[in-house]
Amino acid sequence: MTPLPDHAATPQSTRDWLLSDAPTTRRQARLGALYQGWLVFRANHLAVVGLIILILLIGTAIFAPLLAPASPYAQNLAERLQPPSAAHWLGTDHLGRDILSRLIWGSRITLFIVGTVALISPLIGLIVGTLAGFAGGWVDQVLMRITDIFLAFPKLILALAFVAALGPSITNAVLALAITGWPPYARLARAETLTIRNADFIAAARMQGASPLRLLVLHIWPLCLSSLIVRVALDMAGIILSAAGLGFLGLGAQPPQPEWGAMISDGRTYILDFWWVAAMPGIAIFLVSLAFNFLGDGLRDVLDPKGGAE
Amino acid sequence: MSAPILEIRDLRVWFGNPPDRVDAVKGVDLTVARGESFGLVGESGSGKSTILRALAGLAPTWSGTITVDGETLRGTARSKAFHRKVQMVFQDPYASLHPRHTVDRVLAETLKLQGMDDVDRRIARLLDDVGLGQGFRFRYPHQLSGGQRQRVAVARALAGEPALLLLDEPTSALDVSVQAEILNLLADLRADRGLTYLMVSHDLAVIGHLCQRLAVMQGGLIVDRLDAAALRAGRADSAYTRHLIEASQSYVGSAG
Amino acid sequence: MSAPLLLVRDLRVAFPTRQGVFEAVRGVSFDLGRERLGVVGESGSGKSMTGRAILGLVRPPGRVTAQRMELDGQSILNLPERQMRAIRGRRISMVMQDPKFSLNPVMRVGDQIVEAYRQQTGAGRATARTRAMEMLEAVRIREPERVFGAYPHEVSGGMGQRIMIAMMLASGPEILIADEPTSALDVSVRTEVLRIMDDLVRDRGMGLIFISHDLNLVAQFCDRVLIMYAGRVVETLAARDLHAARHPYTQGLLNSLPRLDAPVERLAVLERRPEWKDGPLDPALVDASMIDAFPGGVR
Numbered sequence: 001m002t003p004l005p006d007h008a009a010t011p012q013s014t015r016d017w018l019l020s021d022a023p024t025t026r027r028q029a030r031l032g033a034l035y036q037g038w039l040v041f042r043a044n045h046l047a048v049v050g051l052i053i054l055i056l057l058i059g060t061a062i063f064a065p066l067l068a069p070a071s072p073y074a075q076n077l078a079e080r081l082q083p084p085s086a087a088h089w090l091g092t093d094h095l096g097r098d099i100l101s102r103l104i105w106g107s108r109i110t111l112f113i114v115g116t117v118a119l120i121s122p123l124i125g126l127i128v129g130t131l132a133g134f135a136g137g138w139v140d141q142v143l144m145r146i147t148d149i150f151l152a153f154p155k156l157i158l159a160l161a162f163v164a165a166l167g168p169s170i171t172n173a174v175l176a177l178a179i180t181g182w183p184p185y186a187r188l189a190r191a192e193t194l195t196i197r198n199a200d201f202i203a204a205a206r207m208q209g210a211s212p213l214r215l216l217v218l219h220i221w222p223l224c225l226s227s228l229i230v231r232v233a234l235d236m237a238g239i240i241l242s243a244a245g246l247g248f249l250g251l252g253a254q255p256p257q258p259e260w261g262a263m264i265s266d267g268r269t270y271i272l273d274f275w276w277v278a279a280m281p282g283i284a285i286f287l288v289s290l291a292f293n294f295l296g297d298g299l300r301d302v303l304d305p306k307g308g309a310e
Numbered sequence: 311m312s313a314p315i316l317e318i319r320d321l322r323v324w325f326g327n328p329p330d331r332v333d334a335v336k337g338v339d340l341t342v343a344r345g346e347s348f349g350l351v352g353e354s355g356s357g358k359s360t361i362l363r364a365l366a367g368l369a370p371t372w373s374g375t376i377t378v379d380g381e382t383l384r385g386t387a388r389s390k391a392f393h394r395k396v397q398m399v400f401q402d403p404y405a406s407l408h409p410r411h412t413v414d415r416v417l418a419e420t421l422k423l424q425g426m427d428d429v430d431r432r433i434a435r436l437l438d439d440v441g442l443g444q445g446f447r448f449r450y451p452h453q454l455s456g457g458q459r460q461r462v463a464v465a466r467a468l469a470g471e472p473a474l475l476l477l478d479e480p481t482s483a484l485d486v487s488v489q490a491e492i493l494n495l496l497a498d499l500r501a502d503r504g505l506t507y508l509m510v511s512h513d514l515a516v517i518g519h520l521c522q523r524l525a526v527m528q529g530g531l532i533v534d535r536l537d538a539a540a541l542r543a544g545r546a547d548s549a550y551t552r553h554l555i556e557a558s559q560s561y562v563g564s565a566g
Numbered sequence: 567m568s569a570p571l572l573l574v575r576d577l578r579v580a581f582p583t584r585q586g587v588f589e590a591v592r593g594v595s596f597d598l599g600r601e602r603l604g605v606v607g608e609s610g611s612g613k614s615m616t617g618r619a620i621l622g623l624v625r626p627p628g629r630v631t632a633q634r635m636e637l638d639g640q641s642i643l644n645l646p647e648r649q650m651r652a653i654r655g656r657r658i659s660m661v662m663q664d665p666k667f668s669l670n671p672v673m674r675v676g677d678q679i680v681e682a683y684r685q686q687t688g689a690g691r692a693t694a695r696t697r698a699m700e701m702l703e704a705v706r707i708r709e710p711e712r713v714f715g716a717y718p719h720e721v722s723g724g725m726g727q728r729i730m731i732a733m734m735l736a737s738g739p740e741i742l743i744a745d746e747p748t749s750a751l752d753v754s755v756r757t758e759v760l761r762i763m764d765d766l767v768r769d770r771g772m773g774l775i776f777i778s779h780d781l782n783l784v785a786q787f788c789d790r791v792l793i794m795y796a797g798r799v800v801e802t803l804a805a806r807d808l809h810a811a812r813h814p815y816t817q818g819l820l821n822s823l824p825r826l827d828a829p830v831e832r833l834a835v836l837e838r839r840p841e842w843k844d845g846p847l848d849p850a851l852v853d854a855s856m857i858d859a860f861p862g863g864v865r
Binding site: 023223 | 366367368388390396401409410412414419423424445446448449463466469
């Protein structure tokens with residue numbers, strides 16, 4: 001798209017270009033909207049802290065081989081249960097493995113769990129919820145009753161069932177969490193859809209001959225995404241804790257994988273005299289959960305129509 | 311004499327089931343000739359907007375006959391041909407545009423759905439026709455004023471080159487000075503393109519300005535029909551109409 | 567010559583935004599006697615903000631400043647909240663646009679009036695109830711007993727607004743600020759509601775500030791009119807002289823209205839000129855807002 005002929009003698013600064021109320025190209029409009037959203041996000045300092053922590057988490061996971069001082073599986077029984085020291089910054093566990101290295105490598109597992117559940121659950125919820133809200137009638141009834149059934153499943157019991165059927169592994173743990181986690185998103189998406197579907201802009205699109213599929217995907221989904229994203233971020237903490245709980249029960253990651261929840265479980269017996277074995281992974285989980293909570297709050301400021309761009 | 315572009319016979323629109331059933335329109339007959347500007351006046355609850363919505367396929371339960379340019383309408387589904395011929399401009403400029411779509415996206419999608427080609431050029435032309443410059447093309451709705459949004463809504467309605475335009479209180483949510491601009495725009499467009507208007511409003515002065523014939527509605531029924539000249543002269547058959555005329559009197563003479 | 571009920575000099579309301587400070591009200595001055603003063607403007611003119619500033623309803627980060635803002639000689643500018651609460655409702659009341667939003671939907675109408683009255687005057691429940699019934703009759707509600715026990719969603723818009731008026735006038739304030747009181751009502755109900763408000767205001771010797779975008783309505787029910795544009799008062803005149811308005815904005819507003827009795831081919835479009843917003847104000851058009859020229863109101 002050719003930009004407008006320049007009307008200003010002085011060149012616009014990039015900031016002004018992004019904040020302009022009259023964008024001249026598709027790119028400018030999109031980037032401008034993103035930048036303004038970023039400014040709102042940045043105003044919330046805790047949210048920025050959360051974002052930094054999460055970036056550090058992702059960085060740690062990506063660069064684990066470079067960052068970890070030792071192999072997470074290398075056992076050294078002579079050095080077992082050493083307190084934090086210069087040689088082992090976070091101490092060693094009951095098999096002499098460096099806890100710091102295990103935490104660093106474990107971040108990959110944490111990210112895998114969190115990422116997978118965060119992608120699967122809301123997606124299922126979005127599809128089910130918007131379909132129910134948009135179609136109405138018996139489709140709505142059936143889908144909502146299915147949602148109710150899944151909502152009634154306790155996560156841990158289902159995970160146990162999966163493990164019993166398929167064997168314990170991280171993948172099965174994630175599957176269990178994703179399958180039981182989608183109903184709240186479905187309810188949220190349905191509520192949003194019920195409000196949106198009576199809006200004039202939907203009626204206008206219908207009058208242009210837009211198919212229901214187009215209305216659903218291109219008009220309704222973008223508006224539901226905001227609240228879903230916020231909800232996901234805020235739920236992340238719970239997902240991490242659930243995964244840790246499964247690991248703790250031995251239903252998720254299997255030894256010797258350095259999954260943080262499993263590490264806490266291992267450190268259970270030594271907690272009184274050798275607190276660091278359980279406390280270090282506990283602190284890691286705490287920090288990441290906190291970061292997601294902060295991030296979710298910040299995202300809500302940006303994406304919530306009440307205070308945002310609307 | 312060409313056939314009327316819109317014919318409505320014994321239209322009844324209701325919502326809900328007994329005992330909670332609400333009858334919004336209780337038997338309305340209406341004929342609009344091609345190229346005419348017809349107004350529907352009434353207060354809230356009179357059923358005037360409901361008639362438009364039934365036409366557009368937005369009312370779930372109705373009975374009677376509606377014929378648009380020879381095509382009989384049924385239920386809520388509308389054919390592609392109908393969408394080419396009939397378009398609607400909604401009342402609330404803040405609700406009729408998708409908050410996350412730029413003006414360009416709205417018009418491009420509309421043109422695509424209407425099966426138009428040469429999208430870029432048409433978008434530029436539409437923006438010019440409604441008095442918005444090219445500079446507005448990539449704005450989001452929250453970067454537009456109420457009047458500008460309404461212009462975009464008109465541009466969207468015109469994209470498919472319709473013959474009949476349904477106007478649901480297009481200026482009631484706008485400031486007085488902006489209303490004048492939009493009314494002028496609508497008048498110009500009708501003159502240029504030979505459009506037919508079916509316009510709904512609670513404001514008699516607006517209807518009197520833009521419409522040639524009008525019908526007054528109360529409680530789901532048409533209680534009076536008159537033409538603009540009679541309206542201006544205050545010659546109305548029904549007492550209700552005279553009451554409405556009186557309530558819309560101007561207490562101030564022209565200034566300047 | 568008596569002192570004005572309300573005296574406002576150089577009122578300013580400012581909000582910080584990402585693009586700098588935005589002034590919604592930029593130096594508004596007027597006196598209010600026992601009269602009906604109309605404040606007319608379009609959206610963004612600052613008229614509603616003026617009303618809210620008087621009542622101390624502008625929350626931070628909004629900032630209200632003025633050279634003087636006095637009620638009966640006593641300054642009410644940026645008073646601490648506790649003192650402002652004694653004034654709000656008791657001495658200055660406000661009726662807003664839509665009774666659907668200003669009445670509590672889960673409380674019976676009568677209870678709301680009683681609660682408001684008791685909070686403002688500290689009266690007992692029996693006294694308050696009697697007073698509430700009196701007020702419902704004063705606003706010409708035919709079956710006050712039935713309405714007393716009704717919920718807001720069970721009454722029509724016009725009746726809801728009359729209930730608001732009853733509630734706001736129960737404690738006998740000196741000034742009533744009405745912010746678009748009839749914009750959400752049907753045309754045929756408007757006149758009646760305004761007439762009721764008008765009679766009450768006159769009977770009690772109150773001052774009325776009538777904020778609206780509707781010039782016609784204001785001309786009908788007010789003695790004087792302030793025309794606001796972009797946060798400033800650009801013209802002041804007696805309501806009956808509106809047709810002789812001299813400021814081009816006022817003239818433009820009047821001329822751009824479609825009229826049944828004066829049909830035109832094209833409506834005159836208001837050409838906004840930048841000097842209306844930023845240029846100097848004509849003292850001949852604006853100074854007349856001071857009570858020296860219009861002691862105690864006109865008519």
